[in-house]
Amino acid sequence: xxxxxxxxxxxxxxxxxxxxRAVPDADITVIGNTGDDIHLFGLKVCPDLxxxxxxxxxxxxxEQGWGxxxxxxxxxxxxxxxxxxxxxxxxxxxxxxxxIVRTQMLGAGYPLSAVTEALCDRWKPxxxxxxxxxxxxxxxxxxxxxxxxxxxxxxxxxxxxxxEYWVRLRASVPAEAVVPVGAEQAKPAPGVLEAIAEAxxxxxxPSNPVVSVGTIxxxxxxxxxxxxxxxxxxxxxxxxxxAPVRGMADKVLAAVGVESTAPAVAEHYxxxxxxxxxxxxxxxxxxxxxxxxGIRCRAVPxxxxxxxxxxxxxxxxxxxxxxxxxx
Amino acid sequence: xxxxxxxxxxxxxxxxxxxxRAVPDADITVIGNTGDDIHLFGLKVCPDLxxxxxxxxxxxxxEQGWGxxxxxxxxxxxxxxxxxxxxxxxxxxxxxxxxIVRTQMLGAGYPLSAVTEALCDRWKPxxxxxxxxxxxxxxxxxxxxxxxxxxxxxxxxxxxxxxEYWVRLRASVPAEAVVPVGAEQAKPAPGVLEAIAEAxxxxxxPSNPVVSVGTIxxxxxxxxxxxxxxxxxxxxxxxxxxAPVRGMADKVLAAVGVESTAPAVAEHYxxxxxxxxxxxxxxxxxxxxxxxxGIRCRAVPxxxxxxxxxxxxxxxxxxxxxxxxxx
Numbered sequence: 001x002x003x004x005x006x007x008x009x010x011x012x013x014x015x016x017x018x019x020x021r022a023v024p025d026a027d028i029t030v031i032g033n034t035g036d037d038i039h040l041f042g043l044k045v046c047p048d049l050x051x052x053x054x055x056x057x058x059x060x061x062x063e064q065g066w067g068x069x070x071x072x073x074x075x076x077x078x079x080x081x082x083x084x085x086x087x088x089x090x091x092x093x094x095x096x097x098x099x100i101v102r103t104q105m106l107g108a109g110y111p112l113s114a115v116t117e118a119l120c121d122r123w124k125p126x127x128x129x130x131x132x133x134x135x136x137x138x139x140x141x142x143x144x145x146x147x148x149x150x151x152x153x154x155x156x157x158x159x160x161x162x163x164e165y166w167v168r169l170r171a172s173v174p175a176e177a178v179v180p181v182g183a184e185q186a187k188p189a190p191g192v193l194e195a196i197a198e199a200x201x202x203x204x205x206p207s208n209p210v211v212s213v214g215t216i217x218x219x220x221x222x223x224x225x226x227x228x229x230x231x232x233x234x235x236x237x238x239x240x241x242x243a244p245v246r247g248m249a250d251k252v253l254a255a256v257g258v259e260s261t262a263p264a265v266a267e268h269y270x271x272x273x274x275x276x277x278x279x280x281x282x283x284x285x286x287x288x289x290x291x292x293x294g295i296r297c298r299a300v301p302x303x304x305x306x307x308x309x310x311x312x313x314x315x316x317x318x319x320x321x322x323x324x325x326x327x
Numbered sequence: 328x329x330x331x332x333x334x335x336x337x338x339x340x341x342x343x344x345x346x347x348r349a350v351p352d353a354d355i356t357v358i359g360n361t362g363d364d365i366h367l368f369g370l371k372v373c374p375d376l377x378x379x380x381x382x383x384x385x386x387x388x389x390e391q392g393w394g395x396x397x398x399x400x401x402x403x404x405x406x407x408x409x410x411x412x413x414x415x416x417x418x419x420x421x422x423x424x425x426x427i428v429r430t431q432m433l434g435a436g437y438p439l440s441a442v443t444e445a446l447c448d449r450w451k452p453x454x455x456x457x458x459x460x461x462x463x464x465x466x467x468x469x470x471x472x473x474x475x476x477x478x479x480x481x482x483x484x485x486x487x488x489x490x491e492y493w494v495r496l497r498a499s500v501p502a503e504a505v506v507p508v509g510a511e512q513a514k515p516a517p518g519v520l521e522a523i524a525e526a527x528x529x530x531x532x533p534s535n536p537v538v539s540v541g542t543i544x545x546x547x548x549x550x551x552x553x554x555x556x557x558x559x560x561x562x563x564x565x566x567x568x569x570a571p572v573r574g575m576a577d578k579v580l581a582a583v584g585v586e587s588t589a590p591a592v593a594e595h596y597x598x599x600x601x602x603x604x605x606x607x608x609x610x611x612x613x614x615x616x617x618x619x620x621g622i623r624c625r626a627v628p629x630x631x632x633x634x635x636x637x638x639x640x641x642x643x644x645x646x647x648x649x650x651x652x653x654x
Contacts, residue, residue, distance in 0.1 A: 096402050
């Protein structure tokens with residue numbers, strides 16, 4: 001079975017770990033979000049790709065869900081001693097190696113997809129991990145900063161990098177707009193459209209529908225390829241009981257005018273893209289609404305408390321895919 | 328008193344620490360060798376500049392004479408896990424910060440001299456440290472590698488980077504030629520010629536006469552400026568009792584046809600450049616030979632066993648400068 005998964009960071013990575021356990025012999029291609037990429041200290045950092053790679057490769061820091069286990073932060077402390085920041089982005093000493101190797105390979109002319117493959121040679125995630133694009137796409141967020149006492153005065157409107165919004169500000173101010181800068185000009189990376197065309201099923205894990213899955217879909221050609229693939233496209237709601245399972249998806253959903261509920265996210269994707277949608281059992285009451293939108297819907301437990309729970313969710317998604325296929 | 332010092336790495340740095348103790352109020356400008364610079368992992372590494380900066384700034388690993396104290400090597404281990412080398416060059420986690428800041432600033436368009444000044448803002452070496460040039464100069468060494476059992480067969484002639492010769496091979500094969508690649512086209516960094524012109528005395532510490540001081544002198548304009556400065560130019564022999572005090576200076580002296588003795592090095596610099604030369608007391612017998620070459624010579628203890636010993640050597644050098652000036 002050939003499965004294509006559109007993955008963001010922590011949620012996508014943990015779902016993928018469950019999927020691998022659920023169907024160990026499946027041929028899994030992960031199309032990874034690169035909209036959260038950022039250049040730090042002259043290095044190219046790809047947080048979502050790395051979270052998938054580290055999680056599936058057994059290197060992840062389990063507690064925080066990102067970064068490497070057994071990590072130290074001496075290099076970052078030295079950079080701070082030089083007065084070089086940002087200090088709010090936690091790059092560990094081990095993690096730096098990934099970004100140094102990536103940056104060196106990019107500088108030598110390799111595209112990000114080839115670099116990602118080379119990095120995965122070491123981590124062996126057990127899936128084929130492809131960045132959504134080899135082109136530069138960086139999500140930015142329009143915000144109005146609270147009064148900082150600065151000369152700019154209160155209510156200063158700024159467009160900031162997604163990581164600055166997410167990590168530094170912890171999404172503490174409303175996102176007024178979310179823009180995947182560069183997406184319109186980006187081309188899908190080699191292998192992305194082919195994997196979609198050859199897939200038996202396409203899954204949207206419980207990743208952020210705006211800044212993760214939404215950014216991948218913003219690369220021209222990917223949404224169309226999924227819609228035209230003629231195979232079941234099944235999503236899992238990242239919203240449980242009107243709140244994000246993890247992270248701050250509600251903050252960026254508001255920016256695109258979508259309420260933070262499981263059915264609203266399904267409707268946001270739309271029946272033109274999505275064939276099936278899993279909501280949590282606490283949201284069983286909304287199944288009817290989703291199905292009224294032309295999307296087959298089931299209510300199952302969606303809390304990824306451990307790998308087994310994620311595996312059960314993956315099996316439910318594949319079961320729903322078979323239901324869709326049988327129609 | 329304005330003192331200009333042409334410095335390589337460990338020997339130059341330790342001498343400078345003594346010089347600062349000997350004349351704490353002196354205005355010291357260090358012209359640093361950059362011929363041992365190397366690009367590693369996409370980062371610009373300047374070993375001699377850093378050794379001076381770390382030594383005078385109190386960060387040096389005293390035992391080994393290079394690198395930072397209290398160092399760890401986790402990033403390097405991760406790079407090795409990616410199969411990315413070289414493994415023979417010991418970059419520590421803290422040290423990496425220096426190279427990352429430097430590389431980022433160079434990438435932003437700052438010349439190496441401005442970058443070095445910015446790095447020194449943090450370490451406060453108490454001297455003005457200027458790279459000999461902002462242009463790229465990298466010393467290479469021609470060697471004949473011993474039979475490695477490879478297809479290339481025995482006696483393969485290769486031109487390798489100085490660091491590969493010095494650090495990886497530990498100068499275990501003869502250097503057949505030493506070439507400061509790029510030196511001919513290099514210009515002295517801003518401030519170098521001005522410092523020389525305004526100096527009251529110019530010192531050559533017991534640094535390597537070929538790959539440290541020699542490389543600095545290979546930048547067009549620097550040798551001439553020193554010869555024309557009209558102030559005492561005093562050197563300290565890096566060879567004591569026919570062997571280098573530290574390092575493997577004898578290996579590269581042979582490449583330029585100079586025997587590894589204190590008087591031969593003085594003659595190599597020549598009376599057109601050098602006014603005074605300090606040899607160790609064990610080499611007192613050669614004073615006459617050096618003076619016959621037109622270079623005033625004194626035999627004093629030249630073993631930098633500690634900072635006080637280095638300070639005594641610096642005082643002897645300044646005393647010899649006064650003798651020269653009085654003539």
